Amino acid sequence: MSSRAIIKQALLRTIPVMMGYLVLGIAFGLLLQKAGYHWVWALGISLFVFAGSMQFVLVGLLVQQAPLTTVAVTTLLVNSRHLFYGLSFIERFKKMGKRGLYMIFALTDETYALLCAAGEVGSTEDRDNLAWWMALLNQSYWVIGSTLGALLGSYITFNITGIEFAMTALFTVIVVEQWLNSKNHLPSIVGFVCATIALIWLGPAQFLLPALIVTVLMLLIMRNVVEPSR
Secondary structure (H helix, E strand, O other): OOHHHHHHHHHHHHHHHHHHHHHHHHHHHHHHHHOOOOHHHHHHHHHHOOOOHHHHHHHHHHHOOOOHHHHHHHHHHHOOOHHHHHHOOHHHHHOOOHHHHHHHHOOOHHHHHHHHHHOOOOOHHHHHHHHHHHHHHHHHHHHHHHHHHHHHHHHOOOOOOOOOHHHHHHHHHHHHHHHHHOOOOHHHHHHHHHHHHHHHHHOOOOOHHHHHHHHHHHHHHOHHHHHHHO
């Protein structure tokens, strides 16, 4: 595939993420601006931190002037799920050379979902180029949104409560698409059951990490059943 075709594919695939990231980025920029920080802070945080929900938590930590150890531990807990995302792409990212380092940094929930849904596109080089462009575009959407939010914060007065559901809707569509295109639904069923039990048992604030750990362990145990069907 030509570079133009790959970029076009990346743009088309990231449109749903763009619609969510621009709005959520603006919300983050607004929050940071209301906390008294210059728009440069929004630009810098989105460029060099790029941690989605953790950036919203970071605003509160900055306002409270929390120590670096508190920030580090909080970030580890909030973004611990990315450890599991990275495991499934670690070999692929190694083969991407220097670009693999950026892919590790830019592997958000939404980028991970798009990479899983991308499937087999052209050659290995084409797939790596597509993955890199999708990650780069996703971050650019977030950077643009957060910077705009901080710049225009004093002029935006309408209520944007609940707009974060756009990301939930995106994941729902991706899950349904993967379910329809997959012949083996066992991994999805295992993940759903583990998440449901953890949610009921631990509650919405603490269920995610235990659910991911149990899901990975279950899939490792059933590896001989899952992998042949792939």
